[in-house]
Amino acid sequence: MRFRSLEGRIATLFLVLIVVVQVLGLFVIQQGIDANARASIGTELANGEKVLRKLIEQNAQKQRFSAQVLARDTAFVQAIGNDVGGDHATIESALVNSGRRARADLTMLIDGERAVMVASGMAKSNALELLVAGLLDQAEQNDGAGAIAVVDKRPFQIVVMPVKAPITIAWVVMGFAIDRQMAIDMKELSALEVAILTRAAGGRWQPVEATLAPALMAGVAQALPAAPPKSAFDLEIDGSKFSARLVSIGADGGGPGAHVMLARSIDLATAQYTSLERTLIVLTVLGIIVAAVASVLTAKRIAQPLRDLAATALQLERGDYRGQIDVGRDDEVGALAKAFGSMRDGIAKREQEIGRLAYWDTLTDLPNRARFVMLLNEALEAARAGGGALFVLMMDLDRFKHVNDVMGHNFGDALLRQVALRLHQQVLGSHPAARVARLGGDEFAVLLPGVDLAGARRLAAEILRALELPLSLEDQTVDIGAGLGIAGFPAHAADAEALLSMAEVAMYCAKQRNDGAVVYDALIDKASEKNLSLLTELRKGIERDEFRLHVQPKLSLDTGRVVGIESLVRWCHPERGNVFPDDFIPFAEQTGFIRVLTRWVLEQSAALCRDMALRGIHLKVSVNLSTRDLLDQELPEKIMDILRRHQVAPGSFCLEITESAIMDDPVRAQQTLERLHALGLDLSIDDFGTGYSSLAYLKRLPVNELKIDKSFVLNMENDAGDTKIVRSTIDLGHNMGLRVVAEGIESEAVWRLLAALGCDQGQGYFMSRAIPGEQLADWIGQWRAPAALEPA
Incomplete structure (x- = not known):
């Protein structure tokens, strides 16, 4: 199947269309999958942030309750009230024991003068003290307050609870580290990867805890942008792609401090669609293969009848109208085949009619000049091959123009038919191989193969005697005669046109002499050659x-x-x-x-x-x-x-x-x-x-x-x-x-x-x-x- 053929073009067009449609479909599906995955990830991250803040709030409430239990403990309140000599051992012991029970990582007691009386589980931190100082009034007004602070580059959830007797005499401070457990709890709740990070004033990220593998955690700090994005962003860590969201949970003094990064692996999010994509690809390939086979078969079904019609057209070109055309189909190709068959039949009929008009005289049903020349050429070839001779007899009727002028053209046509019939009977009666033709007007010719000059003369004399007999038409008797010239092969000429020309010269000589048939002689033709030469010279003379x-x-x-x-x-x-x-x-x-x-x-x-x-x-x-x-x-x-x-x-x-x-x-x-x-x-x-x-x-x-x-x-x-x-x-x-x-x-x-x-x-x-x-x-x-x- 060649590409430039109709079959190749149809198949190629179908294949290209199918491949383009399938590829576009795959592209659209992949884009849809990616868009859906990212939309789903975005939703998960947004919900994860809500879950994170809810978890932090729940932890804060739990921690405030622990601090509240200590702040309202009667013995603890009395110990604080009786602490006149500055012996803080009892207070510290009670504070530490309470903090241990609450699982606090640090504890602190602020006296009424807002100075730190006792502190445990932590080194002195100016940032923490400033944060706590800022929460004291809020805690007194709201019966407790909380915040997240970065202490020693780690985030802590701080709870402040006033100690009243009945007025506020001190404040209990407990700090709970935001550690790996919180990250694990967050992952279990949201199915997101969680990383707890702190950020120094210089903008450098420090990982604290994470659900990610330690090897990936080092890359997180390097991959995060210097300025925390306000919305979700893509993150690539060691070849793995994540969609992440940074949630700020606390500050270190006045600068950026603790953040929680919520991340969702894009590869994992789209993994569930991978099998679907593979299935689609397999189906696409199968569809292309099936479509290719179908397009080739369809192209062959369309092109094969056309090839058959083309072959039939070549037969028509060679003049062969016998080929069969398959018209069994009911579609457009079948209609074309039927039309082609009708056209072939019509052409055959018209060609037959054209051939009849081209080679036969419609008036006398004799061969015309063109057909006579063909017959003469065939006879000349046979004569050359067999070493024989042939003669051409050409005659022109006498007084035929006068008959037309006096009696009318219809009468003249009828007269020509009678002359043709008489010639045909006379010639074929004695020479069955001879052929009679009407060359035009009132000129007739006879092809006489296989005879000598004496035989040609005898037939010419018989023809002239036959034409001298009066003809009766429409109650009118007409006397006619003819001038008859004879030329032969090989005596006078070797080709058809020359033979006809010489026979015509002899015929006109016979009409002038009016004494029977005249055989061509070169002397007769000299005047004709002179006249032809003179006409050519006249034209050149003007030019x-x-x-x-x-x-x-x-x-x-x-x-x-x-x-x-x-x-x-x-x-x-x-x-x-x-x-x-x-x-x-x-x-x-x-x-x-x-x-x-x-x-x-x-x-x-x-x-x-x-x-x-x-x-x-x-x-x-x-x-x-x-x-x-x-x-x-x-x-x-x-x-x-x-x-x-x-x-x-x-x-x-x-x-x-x-x-x-x-x-x-x-x-x-x-x-x-x-x-x-x-x-x-x-x-x-x-x-x-x-x-x-x-x-x-x-x-x-x-x-x-x-x-x-x-x-x-x-x-x-x-x-x-x-x-x-x-x-x-x-x-x-x-x-x-x-x-x-x-x-x-x-x-x-x-x-x-x-x-x-x-x-x-x-x-x-x-x-x-x-x-x-x-x-x-x-x-x-x-x-x-x-x-x-x-x-x-």
């Missing part, structure tokens, strides 16, 4: 700025003044030199690259127009639009963006459109032209007279200019028919309010003839060939019209 803007001036035929220019493009190829438009413009129109070229010409023309305006030369710039340009619905916005950036007015531009461009899609062309006209741009019909049905649309188009094709202008000086056509076109344009421009003027005679016919403007080699745009200003400065046309 490398290889194109140049040339212009041909347009002049007013009646004044000879330059009024406009037509923008033309030239290609300065780094290897081919100057490439003329006829060599690349048609190809650009076929591939759609013409839109890029048109945008480039518009940009350069707008820049030239702005530069000429800054020089004071205001010209109308004409730019040719192709069919693809005209069908671009965003063309007006693109042109206006260019004009705004170069700060050129829309009226400075004239867009020339050929009749064929309009006729390809008249509706969309008219919509685009109307939007361009609304922006203020002039529109011109270029090459007028060479198209078809243009007059039907001319009256509806928002044009400003007609441009007569040069084929009518070049020879009009010698051809009366051309002159009539030009005259009619000029009249037509003027009658419709249009400006008429003639192109192809190559002589002064044609110029003058056009001017006589009323043509407005003209352009041609007679005035100027196309020149670089940067030379336009110089050419205008040098231009001179024929003398008869020069303005006054």
Whole structure:
């Protein structure tokens, strides 16, 4: 079980939580035990102090009674009263005997003059005499008094009792040592350790008696603080911990004197909890072990199904949907497993559907292009391994676009299904190992393994004959045909894409020739390679700025003044030199690259127009639009963006459109032209007279200019028919309010003839060939019209 795994993390989390909880529990319990023990010890010490004082008081009462018995003894009183001669022997004897009976450690008789008459059991002590002197009045008033005094560094309980006859004639004093017996009695009553200590004025403690061992008693005096604490305190003696309390019981003169230390061993106080703590520790360890086992088992119970699901997910990743998922559990993991199983089934169904959509044509239920390529690759591997050959037949239906346009797309789809069925039956009837596929649109392909070229030709001829038979759909009979190309391995190519490409080249060649199936030949493909190379070079030409803007001036035929220019493009190829438009413009129109070229010409023309305006030369710039340009619905916005950036007015531009461009899609062309006209741009019909049905649309188009094709202008000086056509076109344009421009003027005679016919403007080699745009200003400065046309 790894820590970074889910199972390891779950088990570790449980263990950490349990250990933390158990350790915290032990800590809290130990703290509680210690707090309870100390509270209990504190209570015991407080009660012990009370017991001590009660014991001292009881001893004092007992001792006062003994002294009282002596003080009231008649013989003793008489002896004191008769003691005139100072013979104290009788008195001393009586005092000593009474003291012995009372177990007093010292006795004393104070006479009426408050002087010591007799004393026994003690040496002279000034401190004791001072203490007794202070108790005499109290004893007389209260019929006895008591106190504790330190005599010879030992504490004594002193009792003073007056002797009256009937007045006070003396005082009996008895002293009882506070000894070990009192400490033992105190321990028996309170279960506390007791130590009786005296303290000299210098603050040094002197042990007197104690219930502690003598070895510990020496350490008590050293461990006690110099200033007696007022509350309980901890005391450590030879490694043993005690909680102690000092009780003051007497004084030596005016300074600190006798104290009793009450102590309770902390270790003994907590000993009763030790077994409980050990039990708790054992239970904690057992709990941790049990919890560890339970957490591991729980983690495995949680993680094992997840590992199983992960293994199933890996199977799903490999595309294996056969694994069984255990869904017997009723918890969340079981719900996850059920959801996982549902997801697996859903993915399997969707993948099956995606695979069908990805590799099968939904219309004809034939393999599509992607599936056909897979089948072709498999067949190529088999052919390489066995040294065999295979052929690919690709066909494209004839006139299918016309069927769609006339009959509708639903009819076209039904036609494709009929063609697919006929192909499938025809091919599989003679070649069971062959595969038929629809590549897209109206293109079909046949994979023909294990045959030679003659066999491929025979099947191709059978397919074409089968397709020539009319198809009946929805009470309509449709005649179709197809162009069919053939390419094979290893004769033509060694990989699938190349084979398909070569079969397609042969197919388009067959559609152009219209004379049956065509087998691929490298000569056929040269034009295609040239075109591909040309498209790549065109793109690089734009990126490398290889194109140049040339212009041909347009002049007013009646004044000879330059009024406009037509923008033309030239290609300065780094290897081919100057490439003329006829060599690349048609190809650009076929591939759609013409839109890029048109945008480039518009940009350069707008820049030239702005530069000429800054020089004071205001010209109308004409730019040719192709069919693809005209069908671009965003063309007006693109042109206006260019004009705004170069700060050129829309009226400075004239867009020339050929009749064929309009006729390809008249509706969309008219919509685009109307939007361009609304922006203020002039529109011109270029090459007028060479198209078809243009007059039907001319009256509806928002044009400003007609441009007569040069084929009518070049020879009009010698051809009366051309002159009539030009005259009619000029009249037509003027009658419709249009400006008429003639192109192809190559002589002064044609110029003058056009001017006589009323043509407005003209352009041609007679005035100027196309020149670089940067030379336009110089050419205008040098231009001179024929003398008869020069303005006054």
